[in-house]
Amino acid sequence: MKRSQALAWMRVAGYHADRWAFTRLLVEERVSRAAGEAAWKQGTEAKRNGVACKCRRCVPGSDVPTFPQEV
Ligand SMILES: [Zn+2]
Numbered sequence: 001m002k003r004s005q006a007l008a009w010m011r012v013a014g015y016h017a018d019r020w021a022f023t024r025l026l027v028e029e030r031v032s033r034a035a036g037e038a039a040w041k042q043g044t045e046a047k048r049n050g051v052a053c054k055c056r057r058c059v060p061g062s063d064v065p066t067f068p069q070e071v
Helices: 003-015 019-026 034-047
Strands: none
Touching: 003 019, 003 034, 019 034
């Protein structure tokens, strides 16, 4: 998985407050904790701002996590 993709999924994990998925990405994709936490925070902020999540869970058939703000 590309680093940018891993970070995108970490934003999704933050959006859904899914700490388990976040930790798994952090370990498996060897993303630095600082970058990971920043992505997590962006996800939680996107949720608070009412941004629509486009992950598989929210949009059936989607496999591209997309948020307006990119790292
Ligand atoms: Zn979602």
